[in-house]
Amino acid sequence: MDTATAPTQTNYINVAHTAKSWLLTRDHKRIALLYLISVSVFFMIGGLFALLIRLELLTPAGDLFEAETYNKVFTMHGVAMVFFFLIPAIPATLGNFLVPLMIGAKDLAFPRINLLSWYVYVLGGLFTLAAVIGGGVDTGWTFYTPYSTAASNTHVILTGLGVFISGFSSILTGFNFIVTIHKMRAPGMTWFRLPLFVWASYATSLIAILGTPVVAIAIVLVALERTLHIGVFDPTLGGDPVLYQHLFWFYSHPAVYVMVLPAMGVISELIAAFTRKEIFGYKFVAFSSLAIAVIGFFVWGHHMYVSSQSAFAGLVFSFLTYLVAVPSAVKVFNWTATLYRGSISYQAPMLYAFGFLGLFLIGGLTGLFLGALGLDVHVHDTYFVVAHFHYVMVGGTIMAYLGGLHYWWPKMTGRLYNEGWAKFAALMIFVGFNLTFFPQFLLGYMGMPRRYHMYPEEWQVLNVLSTAGATILGVGYFIPTIYLLWSLKKGEVAGDNPWGATGLEWQTQSPPVTENFPVTPVVTEPAYAYAHQEKRFA
Amino acid sequence: MFNIPLFPDSASTFAGRVDALYFFIVAVTSFFAILVVALVAFFAVRYKRRRADEVGAPVHGALALELTWTAVPLVLAMVMFYWGASVYFAMAKPPANAMEIYTVGKRWMWKFQHVTGQREINQLHVPIGQPVKLVIGSEDVIHSVYIPAFRVKMDAVPGRTTTLWFQATKAGRYRLFCTEYCGQKHSGMIGEVVVMAPGEFQQWLAGGPATGSMSEMGQKLFTDLACVTCHRDDTTGRGPSLAGVFGSQVTLQGGRTVTADEQYLRESIVNPQAKIVEGYQPLMPTFQGLVSEEQLMQLIAYVKSLGTKGQAPGQTAAPAAEGAQAPGAADTVTK
Structure with a gap:
């Protein structure tokens, strides 16, 4: 096949046009687009709240909002971003679209469950939106007890219900991916021929199905204590507030890997495609995903070094935290080594991948500061932590998400976007991001606590820099929305494989037909077999 | 601003x-970071795609390299782990001669009470050179005591007693923050620590209103709440005698032993059924809700004043009276 694909060819988008054909679709690719639209809505909502936070922090005094409003703003920023954007973003959009394509399957194993997962997500989202519109919630995205059960008089239950419901959507998606990857690989697609994005999606799915039920239970217990005064967490009812933190972080720490592992998978794909080279140490990269998923379950207590948790528990959690840092380092070294003797192209998706490497490097390395027990005592719950997890979860995940979106956009839509604008946006996001969050490391080490509506005057300059950066970042995130939408109508027709990449998804037409492949492909070589394909580009 | x-x-x-x-x-x-960025930049320039049909070299990987870049970060990580743990354990163990200050977080203020009875709100006076141990409780939700200039932090957890210790080295005024989100005025739950030369601190301590020491207040409560009817000085009471109990190993029903620290005393007051001392009946009613967090602290201070293991009654650590006075030290504002 070559680039002669005409846009009028039948594909999964133009096969039917009715609203019903979208809302009742069982096609993983259409469901991926439904997710793309809905997570983008939450990204915009979360982003708007972020903007409000940075506006308030432009001055030391609490002059833009009442304290109570500010508390709701940062809570809703966190809830919208974490539960409704970062967790589903890559798995539910790129994962949904790509996992079947990459393994040569017609669809996911359970197409109806896949559609159900989207409805569950939307329902959860509506509950949370109802809470926002009805006056908001002020507990912080962490819902710490006993504040959330005994003190807050905002919409804790409604928001919690939203998070609880949407959790089922990740469980359903995870379960669907695991079954699909086990049972539906095309002939010849052995485990060690799987693209690394599939490995990462597999590891992510394991975390989602094992961890999500625990946070769901924790949220139900919060709701029960709030309504029926069953004493679980509130000490005046005989409960233990620190127990909540154990339950919450048992999921919410691995959830960081739900955000970051798929991002790492995307980066592996991008680096392979834009160096036209197989990933250095493929097996090490694949197994490091699993190692992160497994060890990541046993590090939750590093959020609790000053919570009155026993010092010996802290010791074990710190040790395991340092252990889980190693596979991440291994991945970074392997990506770097992949560049060696590659054929490196600077197209827009690769710029996002470079951006990811820079931001994830800082995010990952600053985790080493927080893992150290005695040092974490000082920086815990300060802006140092805020900066660290934004570098990992926003710098890492969103950079990879956007890189992936740019890379697979021609496959998803059949069109190419404007390359110049895409490069410009990547640069703006990188610069804006660093300007926003780097000053926060300095603020954090000086002791600026997180979730503060007001702060001492001597910290204003760094906060102004951060707000300035956030403005650039906001514009940077907005630009792709415009040129990507523009490309749908006016973009150059992409052809089946505009990047000259390996991978089954590039061997079918763009956009693919509903069944993905006219004939089930047979796989005869490992992933990223660029060296054998020199003639393709001749 | 400048x-x-x-x-x-x-x-x-x-x-x-x-x-x-x-x-x-x-x-x-x-x-x-510099190594990786330099390598990425170098490779990106050196191996830039030159022809449209160019592909990368067939490099699969190298076991020796993989092992090296697994082992080296692992070793460095272990050094950080060990170093971090050693600092943490030093923080977790207050010296025996530490001066105790009772600290209660309440939305949205910090209340301190010195053993000698002086109370402070959102301000904490401490001397230079003397280990100070904060015994921390909370009246409502979780708070956290944070003094950046001292690099220390500890949560104030309702239902628990936590401790934090430091030894100030430089006179001045330092910020104290609440770092666990606690609702509306969380960012207003701030205070300052005033570090003074020991002599000045003694003067300050002597200048406070004479309300009686913490243990005296605790003793009064001990009588008012009728604790004294069961917990007698001798072994004839229905409850165990509390003389010398603090810091000792208490044998519980079933043979388990626990160290009688602040957390144990606190739990025994608000949830007496949780740990029953061997040889006694579970008769004691709960005092949950009947005593405030501060009163709990006073009761604990009183029990401590009944002697600790290896220490005669009444000899709880008192702040050192002597020491060089740095002129005007406490007026230096260092934020």
Whole structure:
């Protein structure tokens, strides 16, 4: 096949046009687009709240909002971003679209469950939106007890219900991916021929199905204590507030890997495609995903070094935290080594991948500061932590998400976007991001606590820099929305494989037909077999 | 606004230790960050695609390299782990001669009470050179005591008693923050620590209103709440005698032993059924809701004044009376 694909060819988008054909679709690719639209809505909502936070922090005094409003703003920023954007973003959009394509399957194993997962997500989202519109919630995205059960008089239950419901959507998606990857690989697609994005999606799915039920239970217990005064967490009812933190972080720490592992998978794909080279140490990269998923379950207590948790528990959690840092380092070294003797192209998706490497490097390395027990005592719950997890979860995940979106956009839509604008946006996001969050490391080490509506005057300059950066970042995130939408109508027709990449998804037409492949492909070589394909580009 | 600090004040014995670890990790991480960025930049330029049909070289990987870049980060990570743990354990163990100050977080203020009875709100006076141990409780939700210049932090958890200790090294006024989100005025739950030369501190302590010491207040409560009817000085009471109990190993029903620390005393008051001392009946009613967090602290202070293991009754650590006086030290404002 070559680039002669005409846009009028039948594909999964133009096969039917009715609203019903979208809302009742069982096609993983259409469901991926439904997710793309809905997570983008939450990204915009979360982003708007972020903007409000940075506006308030432009001055030391609490002059833009009442304290109570500010508390709701940062809570809703966190809830919208974490539960409704970062967790589903890559798995539910790129994962949904790509996992079947990459393994040569017609669809996911359970197409109806896949559609159900989207409805569950939307329902959860509506509950949370109802809470926002009805006056908001002020507990912080962490819902710490006993504040959330005994003190807050905002919409804790409604928001919690939203998070609880949407959790089922990740469980359903995870379960669907695991079954699909086990049972539906095309002939010849052995485990060690799987693209690394599939490995990462597999590891992510394991975390989602094992961890999500625990946070769901924790949220139900919060709701029960709030309504029926069953004493679980509130000490005046005989409960233990620190127990909540154990339950919450048992999921919410691995959830960081739900955000970051798929991002790492995307980066592996991008680096392979834009160096036209197989990933250095493929097996090490694949197994490091699993190692992160497994060890990541046993590090939750590093959020609790000053919570009155026993010092010996802290010791074990710190040790395991340092252990889980190693596979991440291994991945970074392997990506770097992949560049060696590659054929490196600077197209827009690769710029996002470079951006990811820079931001994830800082995010990952600053985790080493927080893992150290005695040092974490000082920086815990300060802006140092805020900066660290934004570098990992926003710098890492969103950079990879956007890189992936740019890379697979021609496959998803059949069109190419404007390359110049895409490069410009990547640069703006990188610069804006660093300007926003780097000053926060300095603020954090000086002791600026997180979730503060007001702060001492001597910290204003760094906060102004951060707000300035956030403005650039906001514009940077907005630009792709415009040129990507523009490309749908006016973009150059992409052809089946505009990047000259390996991978089954590039061997079918763009956009693919509903069944993905006219004939089930047979796989005869490992992933990223660029060296054998020199003639393709001749 | 034109004074732009980039590093916190250092005013406790921990500050230097934490900063040393910080700079060590800064050095290690900077090295790796620069190494990776330099390699990426070099490769990106050196191996830039030159022809449209070019592909990368067939390089699969190298086991020796994989092992090296697994082992080296692992070793460095273990150094950080060990170093961080050693600082943490020093923080977790207050010296025996530490001066105790009872601290209660309440939305949205910090209440302190010295053993001699002086109370303070959102301000804490401490002497230079004397280990100070904060015994921390909360009246409502979780708060956290944080003094950046000392590099220390500890949550105030309702239903528990936690401790934090430091030894101030430099006179001045330092910020104290609540760092666990606690609702509306969380960012207003701030205070300052006033570090004074020991002599000045003694003067300050003597200048406070005479309300009686913490243990005296605790003793009065002990009588008012009728604790004294069961917990007698001898072994004839229905409850165990509390003389010398603090710091001792208590044998519970079933043979388990626990150390009678602040947390144990507190639990025994608000949830007496949780741990029954061997040889006694579970008769004691709960005092949950009947005593405030501060009264609990006073009761604990009283029980402590009944002697600790290896220490005669009444000899709980009192602040040192002597020491050089740094002129005007406490007036230096260092934020």
